[in-house]
Amino acid sequence: MEKTINVTSPLLPNIEEFGEMLKEIWDSKWITNNGSFHKRLEEALCEYLKVPYISLFTNGTLPLITSLQAMRISGEVITTPYSFVATTHSLWWNGIKPVFVDILEETGNINPEKIEQAITPKTTAIMPVHVYGKPCDTKAIQEIADKYGLKVIYDAAHAFGVEVNGESLLNAGDLSTLSFHATKVYNTIEGGALVMHDEKTKKRIDYLKNFGFAGETEIVAPGINSKMDEIRSAYGLLNLKQVDEAIEKRHQAAIKYRQVLKDVKGIRFWDDIQGVKHNYSYFPIFVDANEYGKTRDELYFDMQKQGVYGRRYFYPLISTFTTYKGLDSAKPSNLPVATKMANEVICLPMYSDLSEQDVERVLDCIVK
Numbered sequence: 001m002e003k004t005i006n007v008t009s010p011l012l013p014n015i016e017e018f019g020e021m022l023k024e025i026w027d028s029k030w031i032t033n034n035g036s037f038h039k040r041l042e043e044a045l046c047e048y049l050k051v052p053y054i055s056l057f058t059n060g061t062l063p064l065i066t067s068l069q070a071m072r073i074s075g076e077v078i079t080t081p082y083s084f085v086a087t088t089h090s091l092w093w094n095g096i097k098p099v100f101v102d103i104l105e106e107t108g109n110i111n112p113e114k115i116e117q118a119i120t121p122k123t124t125a126i127m128p129v130h131v132y133g134k135p136c137d138t139k140a141i142q143e144i145a146d147k148y149g150l151k152v153i154y155d156a157a158h159a160f161g162v163e164v165n166g167e168s169l170l171n172a173g174d175l176s177t178l179s180f181h182a183t184k185v186y187n188t189i190e191g192g193a194l195v196m197h198d199e200k201t202k203k204r205i206d207y208l209k210n211f212g213f214a215g216e217t218e219i220v221a222p223g224i225n226s227k228m229d230e231i232r233s234a235y236g237l238l239n240l241k242q243v244d245e246a247i248e249k250r251h252q253a254a255i256k257y258r259q260v261l262k263d264v265k266g267i268r269f270w271d272d273i274q275g276v277k278h279n280y281s282y283f284p285i286f287v288d289a290n291e292y293g294k295t296r297d298e299l300y301f302d303m304q305k306q307g308v309y310g311r312r313y314f315y316p317l318i319s320t321f322t323t324y325k326g327l328d329s330a331k332p333s334n335l336p337v338a339t340k341m342a343n344e345v346i347c348l349p350m351y352s353d354l355s356e357q358d359v360e361r362v363l364d365c366i367v368k
């Protein structure tokens with residue numbers, strides 16, 4: 001049996017360099033609480049991502065939960081069902097009612113035209129997701145938000161390093177959240193961040209992720225603990241040095257996938273968008289069973305039999321899970337595009353050390 005090819009594989013820093021940094025941390029005996037590696041990583045990420053302020057977190061879910069606290073969001077929030085569950089769970093953990101609206105087939109992102117119809121007197125914010133790192137229509141979303149006085153918090157977990165016409169996508173909206181989980185383009189094993197526009201907001205968020213401490217004896221809010229430690233900050237500094245190269249390798253894999261798949265009837269995929277610097281975080285394909293001659297699940301499980309493990313991201317839709325399926329907005333009739341895409345999608349293996357032979361093996365499963 002040939003080796004299995006997984007959907008993803010983590011980008012790992014050089015172990016010797018990591019060892020040297022660990023030695024430095026051991027010598028300092030400062031292992032968490034805003035230490036020097038933590039500060040250095042925040043600075044380095046601001047520069048790399050072209051954003052003014054960033055606050056590091058222990059994972060990508062707590063920035064979502066904290067962002068809602070920081071903006072004092074309540075009532076109802078309009079969001080997408082086509083995402084990872086953490087997006088909607090963050091609303092639930094804040095006692096907020098999620099209101100699902102459908103997505104666009106061209107991007108997989110929330111359909112701005114559907115947002116306005118879903119607004120009620122209780123709506124306080126919009127939480128879109130740049131799914132697979134493809135930019136949402138940030139301009140249209142901001143116009144609606146401004147018109148109705150709503151906040152916009154982007155779940156940008158997939159959008160590390162994505163730029164539109166030379167500007168970071170992470171500067172859109174009021175706040176953007178990132179995940180540095182092992183499966184993402186850039187990882188700190190577990191980790192995440194919030195991107196904000198001004199120092200005042202950063203200060204408030206830094207309080208919130210540290211129990212609300214504003215000084216030795218002063219607590220200004222019911223905060224949580226979500227501080228990134230020194231070891232993962234050091235790991236993150238090293239991974240940042242090699243992330244451009246990793247993205248370029250993913251790009252090459254995407255080129256190869258597209259070259260071959262463009263001739264396969266019934267398999268749809270997206271091309272790059274002009275003016276967008278992509279990060280190639282995922283490579284989703286959509287299977288039209290009638291044209292292709294096999295259903296998505298038939299193809300998915302055939303691939304597994306040959307040792308190739310894709311993932312059905314994002315199936316099932318968040319709106320179908322027990323916690324949310326009772327909501328009016330969760331009805332499949334309200335979400336026809338998302339339902340269709342969830343039933344057709346497979347994300348193909350995509351990571352920086354995916355070899356050409358690996359890509360060919362994946363393609364062989366689909367082409368024959």
Ligand SMILES: *Cc1c(COP(=O)(O)O)cnc(C)c1O
Nearest residue numbers: 059060061084086157179180181
């Ligand atoms: C990965 C992910 C998260 C959560 O990140 P964790 O770091 O795993 O907590 C949130 N939203 C989306 C869209 C994600 O893909």
